[in-house]
Amino acid sequence: MFRRILRQLLYAAALILAVLVLNFLLIQLAPGDPAEVIAGEMGGASAEVMAAIRQQYGLDKPLLTQLGLYLGRALQGDLGMSYFYNRPVVDLILSRLGPTMLLVATALGFALIVGTRLGMLASRNPRGIASALVTVLSLVGYSAPVFWTGLMLVILFGATIPLFPIAGMIDVVKQGGLLSRVLDIAHHLVLPALTLGLVYLAQYSRLTRASMLEVLGADYIRTARAKGVSERQVFGRHAFRNALLPVVTVAGMQFGAIISGAVLVETVFSWPGLGTLAFQSILARDYPTVLGILFFSTLIVIIANLLTDFVSRLLDPRLAGGR
Amino acid sequence: MTDPVLDIRNLKVDFATRRGTAHVLDDVSFSVAPGELLAIVGESGCGKSMTALSVLGLIPSPPGKVVGGSILFQGRDLTKLRPSEMRKIRGGDIAMIFQEPMTSLNPVFTCGEQIAEAVRLHQKVSPRAAFARAVDMLRAVGIPEPELRARAYPHQLSGGMRQRVMIAMALSCEPKLLIADEPTTALDVTVQAQIFGLLDELRQKTGTAIVLITHDMGAVAEMADKVAVMYAGRVIERGPADAVLDDPGHPYTRGLLASIPRVDADPDTDLPEIPGIVPALTDLGRGCAFAPRCPLAVDACHAAQPRHVAMTGDHSAACIQLEPREVPA
Numbered sequence: 001m002f003r004r005i006l007r008q009l010l011y012a013a014a015l016i017l018a019v020l021v022l023n024f025l026l027i028q029l030a031p032g033d034p035a036e037v038i039a040g041e042m043g044g045a046s047a048e049v050m051a052a053i054r055q056q057y058g059l060d061k062p063l064l065t066q067l068g069l070y071l072g073r074a075l076q077g078d079l080g081m082s083y084f085y086n087r088p089v090v091d092l093i094l095s096r097l098g099p100t101m102l103l104v105a106t107a108l109g110f111a112l113i114v115g116t117r118l119g120m121l122a123s124r125n126p127r128g129i130a131s132a133l134v135t136v137l138s139l140v141g142y143s144a145p146v147f148w149t150g151l152m153l154v155i156l157f158g159a160t161i162p163l164f165p166i167a168g169m170i171d172v173v174k175q176g177g178l179l180s181r182v183l184d185i186a187h188h189l190v191l192p193a194l195t196l197g198l199v200y201l202a203q204y205s206r207l208t209r210a211s212m213l214e215v216l217g218a219d220y221i222r223t224a225r226a227k228g229v230s231e232r233q234v235f236g237r238h239a240f241r242n243a244l245l246p247v248v249t250v251a252g253m254q255f256g257a258i259i260s261g262a263v264l265v266e267t268v269f270s271w272p273g274l275g276t277l278a279f280q281s282i283l284a285r286d287y288p289t290v291l292g293i294l295f296f297s298t299l300i301v302i303i304a305n306l307l308t309d310f311v312s313r314l315l316d317p318r319l320a321g322g323r
Numbered sequence: 324m325t326d327p328v329l330d331i332r333n334l335k336v337d338f339a340t341r342r343g344t345a346h347v348l349d350d351v352s353f354s355v356a357p358g359e360l361l362a363i364v365g366e367s368g369c370g371k372s373m374t375a376l377s378v379l380g381l382i383p384s385p386p387g388k389v390v391g392g393s394i395l396f397q398g399r400d401l402t403k404l405r406p407s408e409m410r411k412i413r414g415g416d417i418a419m420i421f422q423e424p425m426t427s428l429n430p431v432f433t434c435g436e437q438i439a440e441a442v443r444l445h446q447k448v449s450p451r452a453a454f455a456r457a458v459d460m461l462r463a464v465g466i467p468e469p470e471l472r473a474r475a476y477p478h479q480l481s482g483g484m485r486q487r488v489m490i491a492m493a494l495s496c497e498p499k500l501l502i503a504d505e506p507t508t509a510l511d512v513t514v515q516a517q518i519f520g521l522l523d524e525l526r527q528k529t530g531t532a533i534v535l536i537t538h539d540m541g542a543v544a545e546m547a548d549k550v551a552v553m554y555a556g557r558v559i560e561r562g563p564a565d566a567v568l569d570d571p572g573h574p575y576t577r578g579l580l581a582s583i584p585r586v587d588a589d590p591d592t593d594l595p596e597i598p599g600i601v602p603a604l605t606d607l608g609r610g611c612a613f614a615p616r617c618p619l620a621v622d623a624c625h626a627a628q629p630r631h632v633a634m635t636g637d638h639s640a641a642c643i644q645l646e647p648r649e650v651p652a
Contacts, residue, residue, distance in 0.1 A: 219426040225381055226421075227414030227441040227492065241431050317476040318430055 008309070012302045019298045020074055020291075024067055027287050035059055037285045038083050057083065070291075079295065080288035084281065089292035093274065097296065099169055100273030102185075104262050106193040108251065111200035116247060118201075119208025120240060126213055134205050141202025146261050150195040150268035157191060164190045167270040192269040196261055200254065204247055211243040218242070245316050252308025256301040327354035328397060328500050328532040329378065335391035336377055338604075345604040347373050347387070351558050353551045355500065358530040360523075362543040362564065364579065365553035366601055371536045374553070375502045378534075379419055380409045397499065415445035418493035422505040424486035428477035434461070435473030438492045445496045460491035464521060483514035487521070494525060501526075502534045507542075515539070519546060540583045544568055549637075552576045555601055555612035561631075562638030572632075572640030575613045611643065619644055 035053045039045035045053070054060040058069060073080065079089040122131040141149075158166035165171065165188050170181070215221065216239050224238040259274075266275030274293055281289040313319045336348035348370050355361045363371045376382045378394055380401060394401040396417065401409065421427045428437060438457035442448060448456070454473065461469035464487040477485055486506060493501055503522060507515035519542050526533050537543060543550060547564040552573065560573040571577045578597040588594075599616035610625035611617070617624065624643055632645040 219421060219423050220429040222381065223421065223427045223489070223492075224429065225413070226379055226419045228410045228412075228444045229414075229440070230410060238429055242429070316431060317433075318478045 008306060012306065015302060016295075016298060017071075020071060020295060021067065023291050023294045024070055027291060028063060034083055034285045034287055057081075074295070079292040082281075082286055082289045084284040084286040084289065089288045092277070092289060093292050093296050096272065096274045096277045099271060100259070100262055100266070100275060101300075102189065103192055103196065103266070103271060103273060104258055106189055107197035107262075108200065108255075108258060110193060110197040111204055112247070112251060114197075115201040115204030116208045116240075116244065118205040119210075119247075120212055120235060120243075122205065122209040123212030123216065123239075123243075124235065126209075131209065134209055138202035138206040141198045142206075144199075146195060146199060146264045147268055149198055150192075150265055153191050153195055154268065164188075166191060169272050192265050192271050195268070196258065196265045199261065200251070200258065203254075204251065207247050207250060208243060211246050212239055215239045215243045241315060245312065248308060248311055248315060252305055252311075255304035255308075256297070259297050259300060325356050326398075327356050327395075329534070330354040330395040331374070331378070331392070332395065333392035334374070334377060334389070334394060336373060336382060337388055337390045339386040339388075340605060342603075343605045346607060347556050347604055348377065349556045351392070351553075351556070353549075353558060353561055355532045355534060355549070357499070357532050358526060359548045360526060360533045360535055360546055361549045361551060362547035363534065363536045363551045363553060364538070364540070364543060368601055368604075369553045370556040371553055372504050373556075375419065375504050375534065375536060378500075378502060379413050379417060380404070380406075381413075411445070414441050414493075414498075415496045416498055417500045417502065418496065418498040419502040419504065420486070420489045420493045420506050422508050424482050424489055424506075424509060427489055428485055430477055433474050433476055434480065434488045438473075438488070438495050441492050442495050456495060457491070460495045461488065463494070464488075464491045464525075465517075466491070482510050483517065486510060486514075486518055490518070490521065490525075494529070494531070497529065498531055500532045500534065502536070504536045505538065506535075507537075507539065515542075522546075540568075540580065552579065555607060556604055557612065557641070559613065559642070560640040562634070562640075563636065566635060566638040570634070570638075572634050572638070572645055573613075573642045574617050574619050574644070576640070611641075 034057070035050050038053050038057075039050055051060070058066060061069070070080070077090060079093075081087070082089050082092055085092055118130075118134050118137075122128075122134040125131060154166045157164045169185055169188050171184050171188075176184075212235075216235075221234060221239055224234050229238065262273065263275035263278055265271065266273045267279050270276065274296070278290065278293045280286075281293065331354065332352050334348050334351040335346070338345040338347050351370070351374055353361060353363075363374065365371055373382065373387075377389060378396075378401065382389070389402050392402075396412065401412070404412070428434065432440075435454055435457040438460055439450065439453035442453040442456050443450065446453075458469045458473045461472055466472050466484060466487050472480065472484070472488075477488070480488065490506075501522075506522070507518050510518065519539075522533060522535070523546050525531065535542070535547065543564060550561065550564045550567040551558045552560040552567065552575065554575050560567060560571065560576045567576065568580065571580055575597070578595070581595045582597065584594055597616055602612055602615065608614075608625060610627060611620075611629050614620040614624035621643070629641045629643045629646070631639040631641045633639045634645065
């Protein structure tokens with residue numbers, strides 16, 4: 001157990017290093033010169049000023065030296081200064097990480113809880129109305145792109161039935177205590193989380209339904225019925241936990257995709273998270289920030305995978321290994 | 324003679340299929356008394372397992388449906404019970420063990436938890452007491468270190484051990500009737516003998532009636548009090564085990580017994596077999612279902628379903644050859 005965890009952590013560290021190097025090289029291949037962008041922000045500059053900017057940010061050094069310096073600082077927790085915001089990248093990202101994680105966690109939680117429930121409901125009667133509804137819903141949810149769903153929800157709840165705010169995370173004019181602030185954030189969270197969650201809800205309900213139908217045909221379900229377990233318990237206890245295994249695996253693998261989905265959703269809803277930051281940083285050729293965001297996303301995906309592995313082992317004793 | 328625990332009378336079960344209605348069980352009758360072991364034998368697909376599932380009310384419905392007859396358990400007709408009443412009987416008064424010990428236990432719960440669940444479904448006991456009962460049951464079925472095994476997951480045990488766990492679970496609520504559906508098919512020969520021995524021992528100890536569905540004629544000869552031979556959804560011969568095995572009345576039973584490999588047989592002669600295959604249950608003719616394969620078939624066999632004819636005592640078979648013929652003058 002301990003050795004396995006250690007091995008996994010070592011893999012994760014190697015992966016992070018590889019990602020740092022690859023991202024750094026990848027960004028260098030992209031067209032555009034950050035010095036020009038910075039100079040542009042300053043309203044134009046002479047050749048001497050451009051050279052000074054290059055020197056200040058280390059852009060005049062050979063590529064390998066730049067990489068070495070970057071890695072050396074990164075290992076000390078310093079991802080450089082943002083060209084655009086003129087703040088340390090780490091501070092910048094940490095200030096945006098919270099809103100993104102809140103959005104992603106809410107969307108994923110919503111998708112997992114409602115999706116698996118819907119799938120279970122559909123599996124009770126595979127030819128019933130609930131089942132047909134899940135199939136149609138999941139088809140629509142899966143084929144509709146996130147930004148389209150987002151825009152539709154904005155039109156519906158922003159213009160037609162103005163129930164939820166369509167931009168930002170907090171109401172700047174509102175005053176009040178902690179509770180009212182939490183409620184305000186929750187209120188703002190509804191539409192972005194719904195948009196991001198719907199795609200995955202569709203997938204998880206479909207997957208749960210298929211998985212449940214397979215599990216319900218298993219011999220141990222017949223055993224459970226033969227010993228007098230009620231249908232409710234057969235579904236909820238004996239079948240559901242087994243049917244959940246593939247869903248957890250898929251959800252874990254998709255965590256990275258959800259974060260990239262968050263970039264789009266945050267942009268649509270002006271959610272002050274990593275996605276909006278990534279979007280703006282790319283436009284501004286703010287390389288240190290882009291690199292920092294890529295690095296943090298990698299870190300989050302790696303942690304999510306470790307967690308998935310842990311949850312899978314918790315659910316399925318066969319994966320836990322050993323006697 | 325004591326009253327039978329289980330008395331099945333003229334049971335008929337139909338399955339709706341794409342190719343029409345399949346008469347999966349037709350006019351099935353037999354009974355088992357307390358402490359008795361009845362063996363049901365026959366080829367695959369002849370309705371043995373379906374009979375067992377009908378008793379527990381577990382035939383998949385739709386497409387399956389009990390369309391006639393009765394299943395009397397301690398005098399109550401199980402076909403007329405509400406689902407909630409049936410659930411109380413399932414696993415409590417009537418327990419069942421299945422063919423596939425490798426897949427019959429839920430992989431995500433420990434063996435002890437699964438036995439304890441059965442106990443708690445039928446008895447008002449604390450979780451702790453139920454688990455203690457599970458450990459006792461594991462000990463009773465001959466599992467070494469039962470405290471340890473109760474905390475093991477099914478995948479950590481061998482096939483024979485898992486079947487013992489299934490038996491422990493089935494017997495945990497002291498059922499009046501145990502249905503064992505080919506409990507040894509998936510196991511090694513040495514383990515088969517152990518499982519049969521265990522069932523026989525438990526029956527003698529607890530007085531539980533057993534319906535044993537099996538291919539193993541050796542086990543039938545050794546353990547069974549009564550035998551019912553099934554063919555194409557019907558019981559074609561039934562009676563005391565000795566009588567059926569020594570003096571089979573139906574040509575199918577004779578064929579079945581002749582096709583058992585024997586150690587003392589001449590190694591150069593081929594094992595006799597019954598030619599042909601079991602007919603599809605959707606297009607059974609009016610006559611005897613075995614007639615197309617029967618070496619003794621006459622025209623009359625295809626015309627009408629033969630009745631059960633008493634041979635000696637309780638021994639009867641459904642064959643036209645046994646019917647008293649009108650002696651020509």
